[in-house]
Amino acid sequence: MQVPAPFEYERATSVDHAIGLLDRLGESARLVAGGHSLLPMMKLRLTDLEYLIDINELHGELGYVRVEGDEVRVGAMTRHRELLESDVLAGVFPVFREAERVIADPVVRNRGTLGGSLCQADPSEDLSAVCGALDAVCVVRGPRGERLVPMVEFHRGPYETALGQGEMLVEVRFPVRPGGVSAFEKVERRAGDWAVASAAAAVWLDGGTITHARVGLAAVGSGTVRVEGITEALSGQRPSEELYTRAGRIAARSCDPATDSRGSAEYKRHLAEELTRRTLRRAVAGTGKA
């Protein structure tokens, strides 16, 4: 029987309340949203916390998908199921619905949140790659106000984020640029499992020419939420198989997978290359399943 170590439970009733609690309780406090990453870690005694601050009541304040000007803003407490079912999100970024379909299972998706996924900073987590590919910006609020952190800087390493003392992730913003297409691919051992490897690709086209391109990878080592060098290699070119192959090679070179029960490092590197090609090809062909 797995039981977390003892802790004090607090329930936040507003974002300001949560930040106040975090600030007052210091490093021994952690926020819990859906809890489907943190609670298993607590049960395995892999965390060391004295205070658990439940922010599920903030769903009213932080559960939303809004289009504002030239960006889509998603509240940190938006649950996986809501992300999956959002037609607005799927219309602008097909990659979101494609990823959400294969993240965990429907019952877990009832609880898990966007903010929780990103703050867990698990290198195998799929949404981080989606956010990396879409050039997302994280809105971080703390006792001294708000600051913006690009997704590519939000993860500092495995299970480590850019959040400072008293700070929490409140929103994720996605720039909407004309001509954008996107796709997601994941290889998993069985339904609902963590990825052996997964890839998210986003491409922006103007009159058949690529103006901007991004690929994010998951489960192939840390620091891959955005593969560097993709947009440099693809911009100004017309989409082609040769181009996708070149991008695939960059992705394979950029990652550092480890051999584990899900596959060998060599196999995962192969997947990084192949899934990069597939997602780019499918994004450009406009066959995102949204």
Next chain:
Amino acid sequence: MRVTMTVNGEEVTKEIESRLLLVHFVRDHLGLTGTHWGCDTSNCGTCVLWMDGEPVKSCTVLAAMAGGKEVRTVEGLATDGELDPVQRGFMECHGLQCGFCTPGMMMTARALLDRNPDPSEDEVREAISGQICRCTGYATIVRSVRWAAEHEAAEKAAACPARPECGAASDGAEEGVR
């Protein structure tokens, strides 16, 4: 700490440890052992119950987090001694063998039918994809849920014959039965 929640329509208040998981709260503190405790890692889904109308894996929810919420367990499926169509479907179509996964399967199935009264076989399989039947009896579980969908529609239609559009009565209501 003290926690108050509504379980199967009844308000309960208990003194608990903050680290107590919801699955152990309903089983050990309320004696509602219909909710089963399986893998303890949110993989198997036998501990699925409803929190505020949505199925959740109760081995990965703290009892404290359910404070102020409405919890419904498999014991709350039947109404006034009348089994829920989902429960009847599992009986009619042999939806259970050892029965260990059954409470979770039924709670997920009930939630599915509430949202989608006429799910396809694929939609049923997707809905229960986070739950494991180690007897591998998935075919009969899917058939049981379809049975419930068909009978529920037929019963609704029979309840208001003047308005046939309010239920999708089907001649093939018995199709799922073996």
